[in-house]
Amino acid sequence: MNEHLSRRRLLGMVGAGTAGVLAAGAAGGVIGHAVALDPATSRPAADDAVPFTGRHQAGIVTPAQDRLHFVAFDVTTDNRDELVAMLKTWTEVARRMAAGRDAGPIGAVDGNQYAPPDDTGEAIGLPPSGLTLTIGFGPSLFTTADGGDRFRLAARRPAPLVDLPAFPGDQLQPARSGGDLCIQACANDPQVAVHAVRNLVRLGVGVVSVRWSQLGFGRTSSTSTGQATPRNLFGFKDGTNNLKAENDAALDRFVWVAEGDSGSDWLAGGSYLVARRIRMLVEPWDTATLDEQQRTIGRTKGAGAPLGQHAEFDPVDVAKQVDGRPAIPPTSHVFLANPANAKTAILRRGYSFVDGSDGLGRLDAGLFFIAYQRNPETGFVQVQRNLRMDAMNEYIRHTSSAVFACPPGLRDGHDWWGRTLFG
Amino acid sequence: MPVRDRRPALLAVLTLAALTTAACASKDENGGGKATDLIAVKATDEACDVATTDLKAGTHHFEVTNKGSKVTEFYVYGEGDTVIAEVENIAPGLSREILAELPAGDYEAACKPGMAGDGIRQKLTVTGTSAALSQDSALAKAGADYQAYVQSETAPFLAQTTAFVAAVKAGDIAGAKVLYPAARIHWERIEPVAESFGDLDPLIDGREGDQEPGQDFTGFHRIEKALWVAGDVSDMGPYADQLLANVQQIVQRANEVTLEPLQLANGAKALLDEIATGKITGEEERYSHTDLWDFAGNLEGSRKAIDTLRPFLGKFDAKLVAEIDQRFAATQAELDTHRSGDGWVTYDQLDQASLHALSDSITALTESVSKVAAVVAGR
Numbered sequence: 160m161n162e163h164l165s166r167r168r169l170l171g172m173v174g175a176g177t178a179g180v181l182a183a184g185a186a187g188g189v190i191g192h193a194v195a196l197d198p199a200t201s202r203p204a205a206d207d208a209v210p211f212t213g214r215h216q217a218g219i220v221t222p223a224q225d226r227l228h229f230v231a232f233d234v235t236t237d238n239r240d241e242l243v244a245m246l247k248t249w250t251e252v253a254r255r256m257a258a259g260r261d262a263g264p265i266g267a268v269d270g271n272q273y274a275p276p277d278d279t280g281e282a283i284g285l286p287p288s289g290l291t292l293t294i295g296f297g298p299s300l301f302t303t304a305d306g307g308d309r310f311r312l313a314a315r316r317p318a319p320l321v322d323l324p325a326f327p328g329d330q331l332q333p334a335r336s337g338g339d340l341c342i343q344a345c346a347n348d349p350q351v352a353v354h355a356v357r358n359l360v361r362l363g364v365g366v367v368s369v370r371w372s373q374l375g376f377g378r379t380s381s382t383s384t385g386q387a388t389p390r391n392l393f394g395f396k397d398g399t400n401n402l403k404a405e406n407d408a409a410l411d412r413f414v415w416v417a418e419g420d421s422g423s424d425w426l427a428g429g430s431y432l433v434a435r436r437i438r439m440l441v442e443p444w445d446t447a448t449l450d451e452q453q454r455t456i457g458r459t460k461g462a463g464a465p466l467g468q469h470a471e472f473d474p475v476d477v478a479k480q481v482d483g484r485p486a487i488p489p490t491s492h493v494f495l496a497n498p499a500n501a502k503t504a505i506l507r508r509g510y511s512f513v514d515g516s517d518g519l520g521r522l523d524a525g526l527f528f529i530a531y532q533r534n535p536e537t538g539f540v541q542v543q544r545n546l547r548m549d550a551m552n553e554y555i556r557h558t559s560s561a562v563f564a565c566p567p568g569l570r571d572g573h574d575w576w577g578r579t580l581f582g
Numbered sequence: 583m584p585v586r587d588r589r590p591a592l593l594a595v596l597t598l599a600a601l602t603t604a605a606c607a608s609k610d611e612n613g614g615g616k617a618t619d620l621i622a623v624k625a626t627d628e629a630c631d632v633a634t635t636d637l638k639a640g641t642h643h644f645e646v647t648n649k650g651s652k653v654t655e656f657y658v659y660g661e662g663d664t665v666i667a668e669v670e671n672i673a674p675g676l677s678r679e680i681l682a683e684l685p686a687g688d689y690e691a692a693c694k695p696g697m698a699g700d701g702i703r704q705k706l707t708v709t710g711t712s713a714a715l716s717q718d719s720a721l722a723k724a725g726a727d728y729q730a731y732v733q734s735e736t737a738p739f740l741a742q743t744t745a746f747v748a749a750v751k752a753g754d755i756a757g758a759k760v761l762y763p764a765a766r767i768h769w770e771r772i773e774p775v776a777e778s779f780g781d782l783d784p785l786i787d788g789r790e791g792d793q794e795p796g797q798d799f800t801g802f803h804r805i806e807k808a809l810w811v812a813g814d815v816s817d818m819g820p821y822a823d824q825l826l827a828n829v830q831q832i833v834q835r836a837n838e839v840t841l842e843p844l845q846l847a848n849g850a851k852a853l854l855d856e857i858a859t860g861k862i863t864g865e866e867e868r869y870s871h872t873d874l875w876d877f878a879g880n881l882e883g884s885r886k887a888i889d890t891l892r893p894f895l896g897k898f899d900a901k902l903v904a905e906i907d908q909r910f911a912a913t914q915a916e917l918d919t920h921r922s923g924d925g926w927v928t929y930d931q932l933d934q935a936s937l938h939a940l941s942d943s944i945t946a947l948t949e950s951v952s953k954v955a956a957v958v959a960g961r
Contacts, residue, residue: 235942274956365946
């Protein structure tokens, strides 16, 4: 089987949705339509492929897809060469999967009948579905907990890449926090995201071990002006004032690591990913009055307008008074978190999660919060410090924490994840 | 674990007659195990005297006599301590015989008084070209080698089960608890073969709740529950008798089984799957928590199956062999961190991090071992 054929082509199911994706046909292997797209400004159809190469990694300002499978790994080898070899293999496989092809060069059903297939097969017939795979390196990859420098990387750890400080109310579970590496897989079809992670995990055996993973649905932020603002599990629009892909100046200021920043010799053009699993205490929230809910968030539940305003995108005016008191309560989430108060901005890219129920009949649900920033200290940490008095804290618990440095994008078809760090 | 899950994987390859015909045909010439001589080995607590150490390439018949005071074992090791042949549990005063097919090369014979450590080693030099194995005969030999291994395990399995049953019937709870994992480790080493007898396996190794409607819960695990949960085996006599009768029968049948090379490859993986699905989870020994004995047995059995294929695999995919060796060693090292006395710690003493590390090593090893079948089939 020609490895350039997509999964759909393989089954002879080429329809209108993929015509552009396979513009170059069987012989070429160039994903014509996809390559021509600028991820920052164009909105590909939900089925299409997102370019795998570019100045920045895909999956950050790429218009947020609907589904997430996030996985954090511990590196189990002390051998740097083995780790590098795996990163190269991962890159190759990720490139294929992002284009809608099988994980391995042979494919799920075309191999030796006595060998395990080199692709697990559950994505056969599915389009690329906007799959992005974004890699990050955690602080413990550079220096182990006991101070070890097993990969000769300690000197290259950027100063901001440290575990997040403790915040009041944290209820972090170590088993679902931290990690040496992470992969953020996002797609518009959950099966495509799960397929990608599953195959990468399999190829990593002997080198990495899954530390924790999280599934997410229903993106809770829009990262492009072309996207409507979604609702989180509190029922409120979330991410109205998020940084958007179209705002290059803001992205350069708040999201991308710049030349001259600590670690920019390998991280320039990259970004720091902060992940927090935030359990929402759904039952108390659902029994709170509408007024209480709106005053907790600082927006109306319907339109998403700042309290005291009319429309979603009306400015957050923290000085506005209604009947002699602030329209937006000073303890509301929007009041405390908005950029004017936080004096910084982050690119949010979180997802809702429901991990069944908690054994007591309550929904184990919430927001898997993901944010990208140029420096965690002046990004998430600064925002979160301002949320100490947030009325929303009564309804949430942070149950995990992780931070990763995501290197810049891949420059061409031969580049590999981690080259700027290990190369 | 009852046979339902495993047997199809083994039986499926029986249809591969065409693939293995050549291997079978050459078996009588090169792999049948016709001994050319009889080499006396005198094992004592301090020495391992092998009568002849310069040998011609071919099949050799060793007769090991234990003149020492401790139970001993005898091994023939190839390059990298590959086990070419082995016989365990030779009681003081007894003799055991063992066949070893030795192509030209350097080997070591080893006696292990007390059945521990690296043993007392003796170099063996094998010269000559007549027995150089062709590609197919190397595979044919694998089946015979594995059969010899199965036979070397069924004997102590039967002996230990007999002792276990006697202890249960005598009401010796402490003694039976010691013998239980010691008997089962032999079973676990050859589980794919033993499980291929679908009528007997559920009676011997079925877990509580796995029985057909109306079927009694019998076998090792029935007695395990009486020993560890009830602490009373006064009503276990009939179960003990039945267990021994079934074990005698399965041993007899297992001794006759010769696995084809692909079955060996699949069996090696099946044993690792047993670890991943039954031992890492603590399901197999849910009352005694002696899962790590079973883990060790499955691991050794898998390694042995791969060892029999090694002369062949080495020629066609030396890199895979190296990776498999490294991962077997890593898994064994991980397991050995949980040694306690003559055995292992019980499952309930393992913390989550230990289980995670054991699971990782098995997952990685299984990925490597899963590639063996295609090499065998593709020759």
